[in-house]
Amino acid sequence: xxxxxxxxRHKVTETGTPVTLRCxxxxxxxxxxxxxxxxxxxxxxxxxxxxxxxxxxGEVSDGYSVxxxxxxxxxxxxxxxxxSQTSVYFCAISGWRRPSSYNEQFFGPGTRLTVL
Amino acid sequence: xxxxxxxxSHVSVSExxxxxxxxxxxxSVPPYLFWYVQYPNQGLQLLLKYTSAATLVKGINGFExxxxxxxxxxxxxxxxxxxxxxxxxxxxxxxxxxxxxxxGKLTFGQGTILxxxx
Numbered sequence: 329x330x331x332x333x334x335x336x337r338h339k340v341t342e343t344g345t346p347v348t349l350r351c352x353x354x355x356x357x358x359x360x361x362x363x364x365x366x367x368x369x370x371x372x373x374x375x376x377x378x379x380x381x382x383x384x385x386g387e388v389s390d391g392y393s394v395x396x397x398x399x400x401x402x403x404x405x406x407x408x409x410x411x412s413q414t415s416v417y418f419c420a421i422s423g424w425r426r427p428s429s430y431n432e433q434f435f436g437p438g439t440r441l442t443v444l
Numbered sequence: 445x446x447x448x449x450x451x452x453s454h455v456s457v458s459e460x461x462x463x464x465x466x467x468x469x470x471x472s473v474p475p476y477l478f479w480y481v482q483y484p485n486q487g488l489q490l491l492l493k494y495t496s497a498a499t500l501v502k503g504i505n506g507f508e509x510x511x512x513x514x515x516x517x518x519x520x521x522x523x524x525x526x527x528x529x530x531x532x533x534x535x536x537x538x539x540x541x542x543x544x545x546x547x548g549k550l551t552f553g554q555g556t557i558l559x560x561x562x
Binding site for chain 2: 359361378437
């Protein structure tokens, strides 16, 4: 299994509070991704990173920010949590190297976030 | 436009029966496709991948998928279902960006929940 951990694994918080989720990898992969999973929606990309300090928005980035100060860590922050952000959050990594190569992703165990 | 479509959000089979989970992809996606499996309360695990080497791809746990370009399909099958196959299954394809700068992003189907009855 790829070395990916997420913390915390479970969190309950209140509306309006800031929340930070951490993804840590030991594979030295360049690309990292944050998804949210909701029933009926599959996985939707929130933000991704293509290198240290290089990040970009995904499909559902509103209300979320990210930071990557070193290769192994990718942080997802909800500046002011809302009930619509109650979800399961997954981090993934990829060793994608060039456009012509396939690019499987490896997933962390997930963080279940409840916003009351 | 949706590049990956999974037909059927729920599939129910009896133990020992054939499993067929359907995935159709947009003809514009790059020629790489994936099936992932997610067991309850776990992350996604790669089941198999198509990388243009062979149209019939074998994966873990007895699953296989056939790439059919003429039908733009990549259906997942298993001849005989086992109780332990109960999970959610996702088909995925690489995003296609102009210039190839997709940064390894994937587009996922909506998922199919497989239930196996004794």
